[in-house]
Each structure stands twice: as structure tokens, then as C-alpha cells.
Amino acid sequence: MEQRYDPRKIEAKWQKYWEDNDLFAVKEEPGKQKYYLLEMFPYPSGKIHMGHVRNYTIGDVVARYKRMRGFNVLHPMGWDAFGMPAENAAIANDTHPAKWTYDNIDAMRAQLKQMGFSYDWSRELATCRPEYYRWEQWLFLKMYEKEMAYRRESFVNWCESCLTVLANEQVEAGMCWRCGQPVRQKKLWQWFFRVTDYAEDLLLYSDRLPGWPEKVITMQKNWIGKSIGAEIRFPIASPVDKDDTEIPVFTTRQDTVCGATFMVLAPEHPLVMKLSRGTAQEAETSGFVERMALQDRSAKSLESFEKEGVYIGADCINPLTGKKIPIYTANFALMEYGTGAVMSVPAHDQRDFEFARKYGLEIVVVVSPPGQSLDPATMQEAFTGEGVMVNSGMFDGMPNTRALDEIARHLEQSNLGKKTVSFRLRDWGISRQRYWGAPIPMIHCNRCGIVPVPENDLPVLLPEDVEMLPGGKSPLPSLEAFVETSCPDCGGAAHRETDTMDTFVESSWYFERYCSPGYDRGMFDPAAVAYWMPVDQYIGGVEHAILHLLYSRYYTRVLREMGLVDFKEPFTRLLTQGMVCKETLSCPEHGFLLPDEIKDDGEVRRCIKCGHQVTVGRIEKMSKSKKNVVDPNVLLDKYGADTTRLFCLFAAPPERDLEWSEQGVDGGYRFLNRVWRFYTDWVRRVASVKAFSGSPESLDGAVKELYRKTHQTIVKVTDDIEQRFHFNTAISAVMEMFNHMSGFEPDDAMEDTLMVMRCAMDNMALLLSPIVPHFAEELWLALGNTTSILELPWPTASDSALEKEELLIVVQVNGKLRSRFSVNADTDDETVKEKALADERIQKFISDRPIKKVILVKNKLVNIVV
RNA sequence: GCCGAAGUGGCGGAAUUGGUAGACGCGCCAGACUCAAAAUCUGGUGGACCUUGCGUCCGUGAGAGUUCGAUUCUCUCCUUCGGCACCA
Numbered sequence: 045m046e047q048r049y050d051p052r053k054i055e056a057k058w059q060k061y062w063e064d065n066d067l068f069a070v071k072e073e074p075g076k077q078k079y080y081l082l083e084m085f086p087y088p089s090g091k092i093h094m095g096h097v098r099n100y101t102i103g104d105v106v107a108r109y110k111r112m113r114g115f116n117v118l119h120p121m122g123w124d125a126f127g128m129p130a131e132n133a134a135i136a137n138d139t140h141p142a143k144w145t146y147d148n149i150d151a152m153r154a155q156l157k158q159m160g161f162s163y164d165w166s167r168e169l170a171t172c173r174p175e176y177y178r179w180e181q182w183l184f185l186k187m188y189e190k191e192m193a194y195r196r197e198s199f200v201n202w203c204e205s206c207l208t209v210l211a212n213e214q215v216e217a218g219m220c221w222r223c224g225q226p227v228r229q230k231k232l233w234q235w236f237f238r239v240t241d242y243a244e245d246l247l248l249y250s251d252r253l254p255g256w257p258e259k260v261i262t263m264q265k266n267w268i269g270k271s272i273g274a275e276i277r278f279p280i281a282s283p284v285d286k287d288d289t290e291i292p293v294f295t296t297r298q299d300t301v302c303g304a305t306f307m308v309l310a311p312e313h314p315l316v317m318k319l320s321r322g323t324a325q326e327a328e329t330s331g332f333v334e335r336m337a338l339q340d341r342s343a344k345s346l347e348s349f350e351k352e353g354v355y356i357g358a359d360c361i362n363p364l365t366g367k368k369i370p371i372y373t374a375n376f377a378l379m380e381y382g383t384g385a386v387m388s389v390p391a392h393d394q395r396d397f398e399f400a401r402k403y404g405l406e407i408v409v410v411v412s413p414p415g416q417s418l419d420p421a422t423m424q425e426a427f428t429g430e431g432v433m434v435n436s437g438m439f440d441g442m443p444n445t446r447a448l449d450e451i452a453r454h455l456e457q458s459n460l461g462k463k464t465v466s467f468r469l470r471d472w473g474i475s476r477q478r479y480w481g482a483p484i485p486m487i488h489c490n491r492c493g494i495v496p497v498p499e500n501d502l503p504v505l506l507p508e509d510v511e512m513l514p515g516g517k518s519p520l521p522s523l524e525a526f527v528e529t530s531c532p533d534c535g536g537a538a539h540r541e542t543d544t545m546d547t548f549v550e551s552s553w554y555f556e557r558y559c560s561p562g563y564d565r566g567m568f569d570p571a572a573v574a575y576w577m578p579v580d581q582y583i584g585g586v587e588h589a590i591l592h593l594l595y596s597r598y599y600t601r602v603l604r605e606m607g608l609v610d611f612k613e614p615f616t617r618l619l620t621q622g623m624v625c626k627e628t629l630s631c632p633e634h635g636f637l638l639p640d641e642i643k644d645d646g647e648v649r650r651c652i653k654c655g656h657q658v659t660v661g662r663i664e665k666m667s668k669s670k671k672n673v674v675d676p677n678v679l680l681d682k683y684g685a686d687t688t689r690l691f692c693l694f695a696a697p698p699e700r701d702l703e704w705s706e707q708g709v710d711g712g713y714r715f716l717n718r719v720w721r722f723y724t725d726w727v728r729r730v731a732s733v734k735a736f737s738g739s740p741e742s743l744d745g746a747v748k749e750l751y752r753k754t755h756q757t758i759v760k761v762t763d764d765i766e767q768r769f770h771f772n773t774a775i776s777a778v779m780e781m782f783n784h785m786s787g788f789e790p791d792d793a794m795e796d797t798l799m800v801m802r803c804a805m806d807n808m809a810l811l812l813s814p815i816v817p818h819f820a821e822e823l824w825l826a827l828g829n830t831t832s833i834l835e836l837p838w839p840t841a842s843d844s845a846l847e848k849e850e851l852l853i854v855v856q857v858n859g860k861l862r863s864r865f866s867v868n869a870d871t872d873d874e875t876v877k878e879k880a881l882a883d884e885r886i887q888k889f890i891s892d893r894p895i896k897k898v899i900l901v902k903n904k905l906v907n908i909v910v
Numbered sequence: 911g912c913c914g915a916a917g918u919g920g921c922g923g924a925a926u927u928g929g930u931a932g933a934c935g936c937g938c939c940a941g942a943c944u945c946a947a948a949a950u951c952u953g954g955u956g957g958a959c960c961u962u963g964c965g966u967c968c969g970u971g972a973g974a975g976u977u978c979g980a981u982u983c984u985c986u987c988c989u990u991c992g993g994c995a996c997c998a
Contacts, residue, residue: 262993
């Protein structure tokens with residue numbers, strides 16, 4: 045053992061050893077229990093960041109731990125390699141997205157290897173490779189056959205800066221999730237996956253994912269957004285033709301149907317222009333509709349958003365009251381939700397109320413709050429609570445909660461409507477007008493229409509000999525060699541689909557591909573998937589709570605429908621780790637500052653450019669733009685992988701945000717150094733000694749204490765990793781044990797003493813091995829072992845070592861701690877009570893007050909109530 | 911506005927089932943080693959008070975409640991963070 049701890053030397057050495065001996069490569073072993081541990085694969089941006097380091101460190105501890113527990117652990121890594129940054133970088137640096145991507149992958153792979161993660165690198169995959177995406181195209185064809193994939197013209201979220209379409213999930217508060225620019229509505233022909241077919245099932249199974257954080261499940265449920273209500277058909281007063289004689293609406297408040305005094309259609313609703321044509325309102329209506337089409341989606345989400353609308357010049361009939369009510373179109377009605385039409389009940393819906401007040405529309409109260417009556421003329425806001433039905437004919441006097449059912453039944457019987465559910469979730473638009481993605485395997489033939497590429501012609505290769513266009517427009521549509529083709533059906537001239545698939549399609553099945561990454565007869569080898577899937581533990585950022593995790597759940601259902609897998613849920617347990625945060629530093633003149641843009645003159649920190657005092661800002665998620673990032677490479681150089689890992693695990697439990705602290709990292713480094721020095725001191729003395737394994741009864745004093753502490757620590761660390769993934773407390777337990785060891789000064793060097801120390805040193809190396817693997821290997825080697833610590837099983841505690849012959853009993857008077865004493869472990873309860881009552885200090889507190897009650901918690905506490 | 915999570919020393923965080931609040935680490939203070947410093951090692955470190963004791967009182971965002979006993983359970987409120995937000 046070297047005198048000095050030199051992480052760079054030992055880390056390189058062990059990484060080579062693991063790699064040369066292929067220690068993390070696994071295969072299916074039917075006799076052995078499998079454990080599939082997966083961390084979300086990264087986008088190959090060029091460099092790993094602290095978020096990756098944290099995520100993958102957490103995963104690696106679990107993988108290594110499970111491996112020591114005897115599981116056959118699948119722990120793969122790969123690259124989510126399609127996507128826009130590659131195109132942008134290619135344009136900026138005059139290179140090709142493929143080259144940029146593959147270079148980045150090489151760089152990041154090297155970094156991950158330097159961290160010492162236990163991946164089975166033989167399973168590495170990159171989603172941009174044809175071997176990968178050809179199977180995604182294959183599944184697309186199958187989905188097309190089953191009408192699970194379809195094409196339609198629709199209004200889509202369009203980002204002007206990315207020049208592409210976004211799924212609803214990818215629009216955040218009206219802005220593009222990637223670039224933050226406003227999203228506009230644009231009408232385009234698009235490919236969709238019919239996710240809505242599974243809305244009910246996805247929702248149902250949300251409650252059957254006990255290993256998922258409640259937060260994520262709630263977010264998914266809200267996203268799916270199930271509403272139970274009714275569809276009611278409102279006849280059009282003067283229909284223009286036979287096709288459209290009524291307008292269906294969706295409502296969750298069918299009890300208020302008699303209070304519906306006007307109808308609102310979304311501006312894009314086809315009936316808006318159809319009904320207003322030829323009326324006096326036509327010009328105003330079409331002007332409004334056009335204006336609305338240009339309105340930013342971002343504006344709609346603003347608080348100040350003004351509700352506006354126009355009368356379209358047509359009316360319909362309230363089916364229950366028979367009254368004629370006007371039809372409006374307004375900006376708050378959404379074409380994508382329900383039927384795109386709203387029956388407006390101003391008395392009982394705040395939004396409708398505001399609209400009615402603004403345009404002077406009639407308000408009819410149909411639910412009266414208990415014990416009072418509402419006057420439409422003086423109401424200040426809509427009444428949305430429970431009450432009694434009024435102005436509703438035969439339903440008057442009924443509680444509205446009952447009318448909800450009764451009216452629904454009545455509508456159904458009279459053939460005016462039906463009970464139904466509506467979902468907020470919409471079909472997944474997967475078309476992207478981008479180059480760097482998997483081509484959608486479809487052909488447009490002038491004669492035959494849309495024709496799928498025959499299975500034998502797969503993959504539809506993404507051409508690599510392209511010139512990237514400035515501005516970021518996809519080069520595919522103008523690439524004749526790609527576009528021009530012949531129709532598989534009629535042989536005539538045809539052109540290829542030039543849209544590529546959303547990259548979230550790739551990440552919806554990569555975990556299955558890992559099971560048999562080289563498989564060339566299908567998406568994956570069914571036997572391998574049957575063995576490894578589902579993923580036992582998935583770890584990643586909460587930012588994917590909806591997007592990736594919901595898509596993956598959906599895609600798994602598709603695979604199941606196709607008979608390719610026999611499970612519904614891909615991820616049994618999910619851990620969403622917190623963000624890595626750091627304070628921001630800024631200068632009033634130069635904005636955010638990096639640490640090396642600051643000079644410290646001893647008293648205050650100043651901007652290196654202008655000398656202004658530096659402002660210490662909030663602690664925020666590390667981001668390049670805020671310049672509060674820490675480069676993992678710098679840490680690796682300065683401290684090595686083990687210290688970096690140790691700090692990431694020690695500073696906070698995984699689900700919480702981690703606040704970066706340079707001093708904390710330093711503390712971790714010091715701990716490893718202390719342990720190193722301790723081993724260099726002791727290793728010679730215990731080298732030829734076996735670890736103590738006899739009966740603890742033969743030990744006493746500090747020796748026995750150390751032996752017990754060792755076993756207590758095994759229990760604690762095992763529990764923390766196994767039950768809760770609380771590595772921070774596992775590490776502090778090991779630190780405690782080490783404090784015990786370093787304070788251990790035996791009176792004699794009896795053999796037992798050395799054997800107990802040897803036992804502690806062996807176990808400490810084992811307990812640390814998932815956390816700081818290189819370091820632990822080196823300790824293990826120093827102890828005279830010749831095999832890798834990886835070959836050893838996880839230690840187990842012996843019950844006899846844990847037994848205590850003395851127990852500490854605390855004594856309370858009226859719930860306040862007053863005294864404590866120890867007793868033999870076999871002392872009976874009565875004796876403990878007596879001893880507590882007899883205690884001098886307790887007597888002082890009781891004085892002459894009568895004792896009302898004595899509560900005894902076994903082996904722990906006595907509380908005397910006076 | 912709705913839903914969810916969190917709030918504990920100077921700081922990160924412990925306290926797993928209602929039973930010794932502050933483990934472990936950082937920082938700070940004192941001491942040892944040193945010509946000196948760094949590194950390292952040892953000890954101390956929630957607050958207040960005094961009679962300096964194995965002392966008393968206070969203390970887990972605020973207030974109430976349940977309980978012999980509450981960081982933990984219940985209610986109300988405050989703050990912070992996250993998600994959703996015209997979803998009919």
C-alpha cells in the first residue's frame with residue numbers, strides 16, 4: 045500500500061482491471077435472479093455535467109450493491125443520440141450532425157469510464173444508428189397497420205425558432221420546452237400515435253405503481269386529466285344543411301344545462317364559418333377567427349389574458365328548455381378539448397359569468413345555494429357550490445348532486461345526449477420537420493395516396509451526405525436522392541415522407557433494446573426481454589415525469605398489443621433524483637460570473653473586469669447560462685472519481701436537491717485520506733490475522749464494543765441502501781464506525797484484539813465498495829487479498845454480535861428527560877420501574893407529589909406522570 | 911386560483927413505528943506539532959440564565975389540538991420550491 049492516497053493512479057488501475065476482466069458484462073442466467081438497474085441515458089451533448097454524475101453515481105451504488113447481494117445485474121448505458129442540438133452545432137461549426145454526435149459520444153464515454161461506473165459496455169447503443177431506428181420504423185409500420193399511427197391535418201404547436209412542431213407535452217407555459225421561444229398555432233399534416241386509446245388504462249395503472257414517487261403519479265394523472273360528464277347535443281336553430289343539424293358539447297355540469305344561455309365555439313371550429321356565412325355577422329366573425337389564429341399560445345396562459353368573442357349570427361336550441369340561445373365564438377374555447385364547443389352557464393361557471401357580463405348575455409340561476417336565493421342582476425361571481433335545483437322544470441327541488449345523475453339519465457332516454465368521459469390527454473404528434481431523426485417510413489404516391497414502405501426495404505436510411513442549411517431548415521425535402529422514389533404499390537413516381545420522428549420515440553423502448561442490443565431479427569430478442577424486463581429500478585430526473593415516462597408507458601402497451609412483450613409497465617420502481625444546485629455570483633455590470641472571473645481581495649469578492657462587488661445570488665439549478673456550474677473534469681483532476689462520488693451521495697438524500705459545496709467535497713476527500721492513513725498504519729499488524737468470527741462472549745471492553753459497532757454498521761448501511769437509498773446516512777454510519785476504529789487503543793495486542801480490528805477493516809472496505817469502488821479495491825488489496833472485492837458477497841451481521849448486555853434506560857418525569865441509567869438486558873420491567881422511581885434525581889422532581897402513572901417502553905424509557 | 915412537497919444550529923443534513931432533538935460532515939473557536947504557515951492530530955461548538963451542576967429554562971416556520979410524551983399525528987395560517995392553469 046502506497047503511503048500517500050493517489051486517486052488518479054489507483055482509479056486508472058482498477059478501471060483497467062475491471063475492463064480487462066470484463067467484470068460487468070452479464071448474460072441471461074435462468075437460475076440466477078436478475079436485477080435490471082437503469083439510469084436515464086444522456087443526450088450526447090459533448091460533456092457530462094453534474095446532473096449526470098449524480099444520477100449515475102446513485103445508480104452505480106445500487107448496481108454494485110445488488111451485484112454483491114448475488115443478483116445478476118443488468119446495468120447498461122447508451123446514447124439518446126438524435127435531436128436538434130446536433131443540427132445546430134453542425135451549422136455553427138460547419139460539421140455534420142453525425143460526426144458531431146459520434147465525437148461527443150466518444151468524449152462522454154471516456155468521462156463515464158473515468159467515474160468508474162459499472163456498466164456493461166458491450167450493450168452500449170446509440171439511437172441514431174440504423175440498426176436501432178430500423179426497428180422503430182418497423183414498429184411504426186405495424187402501428188400504421190393497426191391504425192395506432194395515423195396522419196391528419198391539425199393545428200399544431202409550432203416553434204418559429206426550432207422550425208418544428210412540438211407535442212403538447214413539450215410546450216411549457218406557451219413556450220418551447222427547448223428554446224423558450226413562444227409557440228404558435230399552425231395547420232399542418234402530421235403523424236400521430238393514438239395515445240388517447242390508452243388514456244383510461246394509463247390512468248388506471250397509475251395507481252398500480254407502488255414503486256413510483258407519488259409526485260410523478262399525480263403529475264401523470266393530472267396530465268391525463270379525466271373528467272366525467274356528458275355529451276349533450278344542441279340542435280342548430282336554422283341548419284344550413286343536413287350534415288350539421290346539431291352541436292355536441294361536453295360538460296361536467298349537465299345539472300346546469302337549463303342555465304345554458306349561450307353557446308361558445310372554438311375559433312377553429314368548422315361550424316363557426318359555416319354557420320355565419322351569409323349572415324350580417326360574417327365579416328366580423330371571420331375577422332375575429334383570423335386574428336385568433338395569429339394569437340400566441342403564450343399569451344393565452346397569461347393572467348391578464350382577455351376573454352373576447354363575437355356572435356356568429358346563428359343560434360341553437362337548449363335541448364331541455366327549448367329556448368333559442370345565441371352562438372358565439374371566443375378565444376377561451378379550445379378546439380382540442382372535448383368537442384370544441386361549450387354550453388355556457390354564466391350563473392355557475394366563473395369564466396362564462398365574466399363573458400356574459402362583458403357582452404350583456406342572459407344569466408339564469410339553476411342551482412340555488414342552501415337557504416338563499418341568487419339574483420342574476422346583482423351576482424358578483426358564479427356560484428359553483430352545491431345546492432338545490434331551480435328553474436329546471438321537473439328537476440326543481442332536487443339536490444344538484446342528484447340532478448347530475450338524473451339529468452344525464454333523462455338526456456340519454458330522450459336521445460339528447462349521453463354520459464361520457466373526456467380526457468385532457470391528446471394523441472401524440474410525432475412528426476418533426478427536422479433532419480437529425482429517424483425517418484418516418486412512408487411514401488406519398490400521387491395515385492395510391494399514402495403507402496407504407498415495405499418491411500423488406502427497411503431501414504429507410506437517413507442520408508448522411510447532406511449539406512446543412514443555414515437557418516436550421518431540414519435539408520431532407522430538397523434532397524432529391526432521398527425524396528424521389530417509386531410507389532411500392534403501383535410502381536409510379538412517388539415521394540418519401542420527409543418528417544422524422546420525435547426523439548421521444550427512441551427513448552420509449554431503448555431499455556428493451558439493451559436486453560439484446562445486437563439482435564437483428566426484430567426490435568429485441570423475446571427471450572432476453574422475458575428474462576430482463578421490466579426494469580426493476582429506474583433512476584432519472586423529475587423533468588421527465590410526464591414526457592418520457594408517459595410515452596414509455598404508452599409504447600410498452602403498444603408492444604404488448606403487438607404480442608411482443610407480456611407486461612404493461614416498463615419500470616417497476618422509479619427514483620427521481622433532485623437537481624444539483626449552486627449559488628449564483630453576479631456583477632451589476634457584467635452579469636453572472638464564473639469563479640475565475642472573480643478576485644478575492646481578502647474582504648470582498650470583486651468582478652475581475654470592473655472591480656464591482658460581487659452579488660451572491662440564490663441557490664439555483666446549475667446551468668451554463670447562470671454560470672453556476674462545476675465541471676466534473678475539474679473534480680476528477682483535483683480529487684478523483686471516488687471523492688466526487690462520495691460527496692454526491694453524502695451531501696443529501698437522492699430525491700432532494702443537492703447544494704454544491706466545495707468545502708463539502710474537500711471534507712469527503714479528507715475522510716478518504718484519514719481512512720487511507722489508518723489502513724497504512726494497521727495493515728501490517730493485521731495482515732497475517734484472520735477476521736474474528738468467534739463468539740462475542742469471549743470479548744470484552746473496547747474490543748467487544750468495536751466488534752458490536754462493526755456489526756451495527758453492517759445493519760445500518762444495508763438498511764439504508766436496501767430500503768431507502770439513503771446513502772448519506774449510510775456514509776455517516778461508516779464514518780461513525782471509522783471514528784470508533786481510529787479512537788481504538790487496545791491495552792494489549794492480544795490476538796483477539798487484532799482479529800476484531802481485522803474484521804472491522806475487512807467490513808469497512810466491503811461497505812464502502814459500492815460507494816468508492818476504486819478506493820475499496822485498494823484497501824482490500826492492502827489487506828492481503830488477491831481477488832477483486834467485486835467477487836465478494838455483501839457482509840451480513842451476526843445477531844450475537846449485536847446483542848447488548850447493558851441497556852440505557854432514559855427516565856422522564858411528565859415527559860421531560862430527567863435521568864438515565866443502564867441495566868442488564870435481562871432485567872424485568874418491574875425492576876426497571878423501581879430503579880427509575882428510586883433514582884435520586886427523579887425523587888427530586890417528584891418530591892412529594894403523588895404518582896399518577898408510570899409508563900414503560902421496553903428497553904428504552906420510563907415516564908413517570910405526577 | 912388548484913394540486914403536491916418542504917420548512918430543524920452559522921451551513922448541508924440526522925432522528926426509519928409518536929419515546930434521549932441536532933447523528934455524520936462543513937464552518938468556527940481553542941490547543942498540539944512548526945521558526946512560521948499549510949497539512950495533520952486533540953478538544954469544544956443550538957440559545958438564554960445562574961448557584962458552573964451529571965444544573966435550570968427555552969428551542970424543530972407560527973398558532974391551536976390530540977397524547978403520559980409530538981420534528982413525527984390533526985386543524986388553521988405563513989413562507990419557499992415544484993407541477994397544472996381558461997380543460998367546459
